[in-house]
Amino acid sequence: MRNLKLILSYDGTDFAGWQVQSGRATVQGALASAIGRLSGENVLPQGSGRTDAGVHALAQVATFQTASTIPLENWALALNHILPPSIRVLEVGEAADSFHARKSATAKTYRYRMYRGSTCPPFLARYVWHYPFPLDEATMVAAAGIIVGAHDFTSFVAVDPERVERMAADAEDCPDRFEGVKPTNVKPNHVKPMNVRTIFSSTWAREGEELVYTVRGNGFLHHMVRNLVGTFVLAGKKSVSLEDFRRILSACDRSAAGPTAPATGLFLVSVEY
Amino acid sequence: MRNLKLILSYDGTDFAGWQVQSGRATVQGALASAIGRLSGENVLPQGSGRTDAGVHALAQVATFQTASTIPLENWALALNHILPPSIRVLEVGEAADSFHARKSATAKTYRYRMYRGSTCPPFLARYVWHYPFPLDEATMVAAAGIIVGAHDFTSFVAVDPERVERMAADAEDCPDRFEGVKPTNVKPNHVKPMNVRTIFSSTWAREGEELVYTVRGNGFLHHMVRNLVGTFVLAGKKSVSLEDFRRILSACDRSAAGPTAPATGLFLVSVEY
Numbered sequence: 001m002r003n004l005k006l007i008l009s010y011d012g013t014d015f016a017g018w019q020v021q022s023g024r025a026t027v028q029g030a031l032a033s034a035i036g037r038l039s040g041e042n043v044l045p046q047g048s049g050r051t052d053a054g055v056h057a058l059a060q061v062a063t064f065q066t067a068s069t070i071p072l073e074n075w076a077l078a079l080n081h082i083l084p085p086s087i088r089v090l091e092v093g094e095a096a097d098s099f100h101a102r103k104s105a106t107a108k109t110y111r112y113r114m115y116r117g118s119t120c121p122p123f124l125a126r127y128v129w130h131y132p133f134p135l136d137e138a139t140m141v142a143a144a145g146i147i148v149g150a151h152d153f154t155s156f157v158a159v160d161p162e163r164v165e166r167m168a169a170d171a172e173d174c175p176d177r178f179e180g181v182k183p184t185n186v187k188p189n190h191v192k193p194m195n196v197r198t199i200f201s202s203t204w205a206r207e208g209e210e211l212v213y214t215v216r217g218n219g220f221l222h223h224m225v226r227n228l229v230g231t232f233v234l235a236g237k238k239s240v241s242l243e244d245f246r247r248i249l250s251a252c253d254r255s256a257a258g259p260t261a262p263a264t265g266l267f268l269v270s271v272e273y
Numbered sequence: 274m275r276n277l278k279l280i281l282s283y284d285g286t287d288f289a290g291w292q293v294q295s296g297r298a299t300v301q302g303a304l305a306s307a308i309g310r311l312s313g314e315n316v317l318p319q320g321s322g323r324t325d326a327g328v329h330a331l332a333q334v335a336t337f338q339t340a341s342t343i344p345l346e347n348w349a350l351a352l353n354h355i356l357p358p359s360i361r362v363l364e365v366g367e368a369a370d371s372f373h374a375r376k377s378a379t380a381k382t383y384r385y386r387m388y389r390g391s392t393c394p395p396f397l398a399r400y401v402w403h404y405p406f407p408l409d410e411a412t413m414v415a416a417a418g419i420i421v422g423a424h425d426f427t428s429f430v431a432v433d434p435e436r437v438e439r440m441a442a443d444a445e446d447c448p449d450r451f452e453g454v455k456p457t458n459v460k461p462n463h464v465k466p467m468n469v470r471t472i473f474s475s476t477w478a479r480e481g482e483e484l485v486y487t488v489r490g491n492g493f494l495h496h497m498v499r500n501l502v503g504t505f506v507l508a509g510k511k512s513v514s515l516e517d518f519r520r521i522l523s524a525c526d527r528s529a530a531g532p533t534a535p536a537t538g539l540f541l542v543s544v545e546y
Contacts, residue, residue, distance in 0.1 A: 009394060
């Protein structure tokens, strides 16, 4: 058996997210079916993490085991021939048996694109959050800096029926070797260690008509980037001060933070190992 | 009654073209319905010309008559609030009663985008023709130059069941004032004057990984740009020499030319009056 590692880019608009769901188009499902057609094997490729419905990827990483003798250099071309144009395999390589797309990841980078002009070009509508209203961008830059370091991000985790199940799965993307890092906001009676993540960088930058958030961390909770963006926007609207933002982070309570930003603007940029 | 002139941009991927069709999503239909919701009037806006299913527009022009007293400056914002994000109204202005989006047009510019890299990014798949195979681009540039001037473009007009109806309508986009121009390839017994158009410029240019065709003329027949692109590609593949290309143009016979290039790569760039 070989352990193959794929780097994938996809437009998430027309998919119900990464994870396979019966009766719905998903990226994992499309990939599994393309691999099945090529090798005749029934495998479920494992991604570095789930992306939600509408979320895009510039370089998602996935692995799967195969007994197929198809030469390495033929896989990408053959998979791209079967897959829809909205999913492209950029690279296929052989990985060590111990390599796992999710468990071996040491860092991930996400980008969130906001379009600030008054009329959003139709060709960008699937890839940005169109927000033409006034925002104090300097406050957003300052708020973004607050989350750098190790924190309990319970205030920014999705609250939904699948939460318990997801939290258990998400916990796996926070490797043991980060256990020694002390989060700043953990209170003795309040600690939820499975929601602790370390953020290495967190910045907003202007790119023409777009305001773009880039965040790199050792792992991310369900909806965490979109909930952060929704709260940074409250800071930009001056509904939330920098002091409020610090309190929201410390509260470890989802109801303290802002709304979830739309999926359209979010891109998984890269995964590091 | 006021005669309003709209400038529109749209992503044509999810529309069955410009022209209204019962039971199908069309740009004209979506626009008519949005105007109806705003003004309560039942009007069918007239475009500068039809775009086919999947064809995009950077600046299509449309006009409609209205008795509504909605101030000019409110129309674009209000229409964009109702329209899907894949259609944007860029500008609304008042035009003279005699102004007609199609009949008053003096020139149009189209662009056709080909993606030449081996893997087409999923975010471009809706907006280009992915063609990674070898092409002699210098020959394509030379072939493009051959069509400049007034010619009978029968070799590049769509052959389809609606042809006669379309030809009659298309003839209207070739204004009388060009009647004095002598096409180069019209034979005494072979003339189909309704298929004569004047091309002002016709060029292929490299833009990074893309090879882009830009053509400006006084009018275009149904499928003309896509049939020209399909034949330029035959020239790029060396299946058709420059001498052959001249013969194809002179033949005034659709079967002499190459296949129709996919709709995805085509953009209506601008309309001049």
